[in-house]
Amino acid sequence: MSTAMRNVYGQVLAELKEDPRIVVLDADLGKATKVIEFKKACPERFFDMGIAEQDMIGTAAGFAACGKIPFASTFAIFATGRAFEQIRNSVAYPKLNVKIAATHAGVTVGYDGGSHQSVEDIALMRSVPNMVVLSPADAVETRQAIYAAIEHVGPVYLRISRIAVPDIHDETYQFTIGKGEMLREGNDVSIIATGIMVSKALAAAEQLAKEGIHAAVVNIPTIKPIDKELIIKTASITGKVVTAEEHSVIGGLGSAVCEVLSQAQPTKIKLIGIQDRFGCSGSPDELLQEYKLTTDDIIAAVKAF
Numbered sequence: 001m002s003t004a005m006r007n008v009y010g011q012v013l014a015e016l017k018e019d020p021r022i023v024v025l026d027a028d029l030g031k032a033t034k035v036i037e038f039k040k041a042c043p044e045r046f047f048d049m050g051i052a053e054q055d056m057i058g059t060a061a062g063f064a065a066c067g068k069i070p071f072a073s074t075f076a077i078f079a080t081g082r083a084f085e086q087i088r089n090s091v092a093y094p095k096l097n098v099k100i101a102a103t104h105a106g107v108t109v110g111y112d113g114g115s116h117q118s119v120e121d122i123a124l125m126r127s128v129p130n131m132v133v134l135s136p137a138d139a140v141e142t143r144q145a146i147y148a149a150i151e152h153v154g155p156v157y158l159r160i161s162r163i164a165v166p167d168i169h170d171e172t173y174q175f176t177i178g179k180g181e182m183l184r185e186g187n188d189v190s191i192i193a194t195g196i197m198v199s200k201a202l203a204a205a206e207q208l209a210k211e212g213i214h215a216a217v218v219n220i221p222t223i224k225p226i227d228k229e230l231i232i233k234t235a236s237i238t239g240k241v242v243t244a245e246e247h248s249v250i251g252g253l254g255s256a257v258c259e260v261l262s263q264a265q266p267t268k269i270k271l272i273g274i275q276d277r278f279g280c281s282g283s284p285d286e287l288l289q290e291y292k293l294t295t296d297d298i299i300a301a302v303k304a305f
Contacts, residue, residue: 002164003139006103009160010034012146013071017042022150023063025049025056027074033103035073053078057086057098064096069150075109076102076118076159080125092130092155099149100125103160106246107274107291108196108284110162117279123251125157126224132177133223135159135245135253137198138168141221144175152177159195161246163284166199168219180227182234186216189302190234190241194220194253197244197272197293204298215302223253228260235267242270242301246293249273270301 014037016022022038023045030036030048039046049056053074060070072079079102080087091098107117126133132152136142142160149156168183183198184205193201198219205215216234220227235241241261243254254271261267274291288294 001167003167004162004164005136005139005142005160006032006034006162008139008142009101009103009146010037012143013038014041021067021069023047023068023070025060025070025072027051027053027056027078029074033073033075033101035071053083054086057083057100058090060098061086061090061094061096064091064098069097069099071099071101073101073103075116076105076121077116080118080121080157084124088128092128095130095154097153097155099156099158101158101160104162105159106161106196107279107287107293108161108163108246109279110284110287111281113281114278119248119274119279120251121159122223122245122247122253123255126251126256130155131224132156133159134177134221135194135223136221137195137219138165140167140169140171140173141175144173145221148175148177161196163196165196168199168202175221178222178225178227180221180230181219182216182230183219184215184217186214186238188214188238188240189305190216190218190238191244191298191302192218192220192231192234192241192253192257193244194223196246200293200295201244201298203295204302207295207299208302213302220253223256226256226260228264231257231260232265235261235265240268240305242272242298244272244293244298247273249275268305270304272298272301
């Protein structure tokens with residue numbers, strides 16, 4: 001089954017109506033981000049700030065300073081770009097307990113085009129001290145990441161896609177901030193992926209196995225703090241790594257993995273991601289093909305070693 005992470009986000013917020021600490025702030029995109037579900041369940045703790053993202057983040061900081069746990073939601077491009085200074089100085093610098101839940105990340109936003117497709121948000125958020133950066137792979141992981149974000153005291157950036165993605169976890173899965181997940185063992189190459197690319201990495205490994213290439217698949221749902229131990233372990237076994245992300249190869253998962261391995265386990269590595277380009281308009285499938293973010297592209301990268 002395939003599920004849209006943003007739908008899960010809205011459902012979980014509605015479930016949190018009984019927690020008086022939770023407040024939700026919206027930047028006039030509640031129907032798209034699905035925070036409208038919280039408004040329906042708990043209108044007295046829902047605040048539509050209008051198209052004023054800087055104000056939204058500043059207000060969220062104020063709520064956090066008063067003991068609330070605010071979820072500030074808009075599209076990733078506006079959350080991290082338009083409100084960067086407020087995130088840095090009003091949230092992260094004082095280490096306030098604000099959760100920035102940004103939907104519509106990456107090029108799969110679709111026809112809205114490059115102006116609305118955030119391919120730099122991970123790079124921006126992981127550069128900010130005190131910020132935790134989460135990038136779940138499916139509905140189950142999204143649900144658990146939201147609850148983990150609530151338990152974590154401090155700023156969290158939660159990256160959520162627009163499109164539906166295949167469910168790869170069952171209800172026995174346990175998400176922990178800072179921990180990756182070995183989804184498939186392999187000795188020939190490691191495919192390290194995050195977000196919507198995890199299911200594509202699994203599909204690539206399945207196809208490669210039919211050709212006698214045994215790929216390990218690692219899910220990294222926490223970009224920061226990243227699971228250095230797991231990355232080093234899999235790289236030491238296979239000696240070759242392919243990273244896969246729906247984000248620029250500059251500053252995202254690939255960069256983070258390179259930073260880890262260059263210092264602890266020098267390894268041959270190839271980066272699947274957006275190659276220093278802006279997005280463009282098209283259907284999600286067309287854009288994934290245009291930016292070489294498909295299962296076939298992962299397979300080609302593995303075979304190129």
